[in-house]
Amino acid sequence: MVVGGSGVDTVVRVDSLPVPLADSFGVGPIHEWPGHTGGNVALGCRALGLDVTLLDYIGDDWPGRQVQERLAAGGVEFEPLISPAGTRRAVNLVDPAGRRMSFYDGRDPAELRMPREFYLPQLRRARHVHLSIVNFARFLFDDIEDLGIPVSTDLHDWDGLADHHREFALRADLVFLSAAGARDRIASVMREILRDGRAQAVVATAGAGGSYLLTRDGSTTPRPIPATLPPAPVVDSTGAGDAYVCGFLYGRLSGRDLEDSARLGALAGAYACTGAGSTALIGPEELQTARP
Numbered sequence: 651m652v653v654g655g656s657g658v659d660t661v662v663r664v665d666s667l668p669v670p671l672a673d674s675f676g677v678g679p680i681h682e683w684p685g686h687t688g689g690n691v692a693l694g695c696r697a698l699g700l701d702v703t704l705l706d707y708i709g710d711d712w713p714g715r716q717v718q719e720r721l722a723a724g725g726v727e728f729e730p731l732i733s734p735a736g737t738r739r740a741v742n743l744v745d746p747a748g749r750r751m752s753f754y755d756g757r758d759p760a761e762l763r764m765p766r767e768f769y770l771p772q773l774r775r776a777r778h779v780h781l782s783i784v785n786f787a788r789f790l791f792d793d794i795e796d797l798g799i800p801v802s803t804d805l806h807d808w809d810g811l812a813d814h815h816r817e818f819a820l821r822a823d824l825v826f827l828s829a830a831g832a833r834d835r836i837a838s839v840m841r842e843i844l845r846d847g848r849a850q851a852v853v854a855t856a857g858a859g860g861s862y863l864l865t866r867d868g869s870t871t872p873r874p875i876p877a878t879l880p881p882a883p884v885v886d887s888t889g890a891g892d893a894y895v896c897g898f899l900y901g902r903l904s905g906r907d908l909e910d911s912a913r914l915g916a917l918a919g920a921y922a923c924t925g926a927g928s929t930a931l932i933g934p935e936e937l938q939t940a941r942p
Contacts, residue, residue, distance in 0.1 A: 655688025655782025657738030658713040683927025684720035688782040690889045693724040694896030697931035703727040709736030748884040807831035810839035820847030829856040840864045875912045878920040889928025894919035
């Protein structure tokens with residue numbers, strides 16, 4: 651089960667990042683891609699053959715309908731609630747190398763909560779829960795723990811300091827984050843999550859630099875997991891981190907160990923870079939065939 655984090659990306663192709671200051675620029679076709687982190691994880695896990703339910707708030711608006719259509723087409727069971735603030739949006743500037751800069755409009759009101767009678771029946775059916783770091787998702791932790799369901803989260807570019815992410819970091823059993831946020835402090839942030847929280851493993855993704863895995867039963871130094879070369883030219887890195895999460899979760903739910911799961915994550919993340927707007931979703935056969 652995935653909770654929160656759906657929305658629509660507006661993707662703008664630019665010649666370089668950062669974009670020089672100017673009144674206006676001519677660009678190529680601008681595309682809308684429904685997904686965002688929660689939607690991408692739900693779609694990616696479903697493409698790998700897992701049964702997936704996504705619980706989230708969307709708006710009664712055109713972007714919300716885009717999200718519903720994309721999830722339905724991808725075979726995801728989507729249970730939406732309507733937010734008066736509308737559907738989350740982002741504008742992503744993408745350069746020719748596939749790198750991106752994202753302007754994120756989270757727009758959920760701080761007081762938004764998911765009713766317990768809505769999510770609890772779905773929780774009781776779940777083998778695993780992945781919580782997006784939307785604010786209302788943190789209020790599910792108590793019930794998830796009471797039910798004994800393993801839970802993962804993705805902190806994205808957390809710097810190890812921002813308070814919003816901390817509860818997610820310390821209450822999840824499996825924590826993903828991007829090394830870009832903490833940079834040269836990433837190893838110490840990973841160690842802090844294991845020391846102060848309940849996680850059994852922390853994974854930091856570093857794009858073309860691969861990823862790093864730190865576990866409770868291993869060294870205090872994160873183990874490097876080599877990056878995988880994409881099977882085709884890189885088009886867009888949007889959703890690559892979400893795809894990594896999908897490959898990793900597929901590995902764990904299939905009984906693989908943490909390191910092997912991280913390698914599957916790397917393969918799925920590389921594959922995702924070969925399509926526009928998080929549309930390149932790897933399947934189980936392709937994942938197995940691509941294994942080194």
